[in-house]
Amino acid sequence: MRRLMSILLWSVIAAAFIGPGTITTCSTAGSTHGHALLWALSFSTFGCFVLQEAAARVTVVSGRTLAEAIGRHGDRLGRLFGVLLISGAILIGCAAYEMGNILGAASGVALSGVLGPASAVVLIGASAFALLWAGSAPTVARSMGVVVGLMGLAFFVTAAGLRPEPAALIRGALVPTLPAGSGLLLVGLIGTTIVPYNLFLGSGLAAGQRLGELRLGLAVAIGLGGLISMAVMVVGTAVEPPLDFPALATALSLSLGPWAPLLFAAGLLAAGFSSAVTAPLAAAITARGLFDRDGDPAWTQRGLRFRGVWIVVLAAGVVFAATGVRPIPAILLAQAANGLLLPVVAAYLFLTVNDPAVMGRNHLNGAAANVAMILVLLIGILLGVVNLLRAGARTVGQSPPGQGTMLTLSAAFALVAVVGLSVAAARRRTAN
Numbered sequence: 001m002r003r004l005m006s007i008l009l010w011s012v013i014a015a016a017f018i019g020p021g022t023i024t025t026c027s028t029a030g031s032t033h034g035h036a037l038l039w040a041l042s043f044s045t046f047g048c049f050v051l052q053e054a055a056a057r058v059t060v061v062s063g064r065t066l067a068e069a070i071g072r073h074g075d076r077l078g079r080l081f082g083v084l085l086i087s088g089a090i091l092i093g094c095a096a097y098e099m100g101n102i103l104g105a106a107s108g109v110a111l112s113g114v115l116g117p118a119s120a121v122v123l124i125g126a127s128a129f130a131l132l133w134a135g136s137a138p139t140v141a142r143s144m145g146v147v148v149g150l151m152g153l154a155f156f157v158t159a160a161g162l163r164p165e166p167a168a169l170i171r172g173a174l175v176p177t178l179p180a181g182s183g184l185l186l187v188g189l190i191g192t193t194i195v196p197y198n199l200f201l202g203s204g205l206a207a208g209q210r211l212g213e214l215r216l217g218l219a220v221a222i223g224l225g226g227l228i229s230m231a232v233m234v235v236g237t238a239v240e241p242p243l244d245f246p247a248l249a250t251a252l253s254l255s256l257g258p259w260a261p262l263l264f265a266a267g268l269l270a271a272g273f274s275s276a277v278t279a280p281l282a283a284a285i286t287a288r289g290l291f292d293r294d295g296d297p298a299w300t301q302r303g304l305r306f307r308g309v310w311i312v313v314l315a316a317g318v319v320f321a322a323t324g325v326r327p328i329p330a331i332l333l334a335q336a337a338n339g340l341l342l343p344v345v346a347a348y349l350f351l352t353v354n355d356p357a358v359m360g361r362n363h364l365n366g367a368a369a370n371v372a373m374i375l376v377l378l379i380g381i382l383l384g385v386v387n388l389l390r391a392g393a394r395t396v397g398q399s400p401p402g403q404g405t406m407l408t409l410s411a412a413f414a415l416v417a418v419v420g421l422s423v424a425a426a427r428r429r430t431a432n
Helices: 002-017 020-033 038-062 066-072 076-112 117-134 137-161 166-174 183-191 196-205 211-236 245-256 259-291 304-323 328-352 367-395 403-431
Strands: none
Touching: 002 038, 002 137, 002 196, 002 211, 002 259, 020 076, 020 183, 020 211, 020 259, 038 066, 038 166, 038 183, 038 196, 038 211, 038 328, 038 367, 066 196, 066 259, 066 328, 076 117, 076 196, 076 245, 076 259, 076 304, 117 137, 117 259, 117 304, 137 196, 137 211, 137 245, 137 259, 166 211, 183 367, 183 403, 196 259, 196 328, 211 245, 245 259, 259 304, 328 367, 328 403, 367 403
């Protein structure tokens, strides 16, 4: 029973990273390149587990969440940078992207024909509010585990109905290829799975967990999330580009019959609703870790400040979704901040899990774990630089650099950064 509860608890990570953006990116990849980019989801699922396990292990071993560790350790300038970056990226980012979560869930309702888009937005916002207000963080997390199960069932059944060739699926999932023009889509597939705010969400939920059960729960939940993303990519192969949700539903209806669009709508609703719940929760957990210094009751799960954070994030998403106003400046700022956040947090994690002063000698990373984190770091830094270049160009009204130029510059910078971090980690291991 403890293992089952752990799996349900950690399914919140899958619920958080499989949102409308993931559905769009994965189905677009399937529509454009078939099964050729399934391997990117294999890698990003592995990378997600590596970083989530490290973030949760920091909490279990040190007794402090990742946000608390960043807010309280290091020199004053470093702490200030960390707090400003994380609070900006998480709070602004969650608020900006919450609109997409709610609109995605509303699209699922609209595809089913039950309600119109405006009514669906109000219903989804009210449902998310009720769940967050009434439930504790673990209760909300386990509820989202049930939603992930329903989402997985919907997409697995729909993908199976298309009868993909098993050999093509295995080859696509295990053999890296890069079809022409797929570079930025590849970056998108990895970036939509390894989500920065999930590290703070997972770290906040890890208190009181046992390492063995924690790792099992993470492995099963994140593995399931990766498989759901792969099923979405397979579903995307049913329609020719350009892709949108109604076109995909129509194509599925022609291929599989009238039941398929309803299952797709259910999966889209589950993806949007789960992310609409977890994004505000992650913002509140992160804010508490950064700003609660003395166990202030206002930062408890039913406290005014904790609830105030997630209410602001949820309300922003509902207002933007209901009025149709796209918060473009906020989204651009969120993209730039998150472009910095993932590599910064991943680098901090790498140094922390190699620091005996924090982890003790028994819980330091081994050689295999360090190699895995270095690989994920390399990709994370590359993603961050690409996102910064794209967001920067759009902010000043210019077209982003060419795909080849962006990837080359980003890869070179990432390689130099990873070498420097590896040297710093080695010094930490020997200095303490």
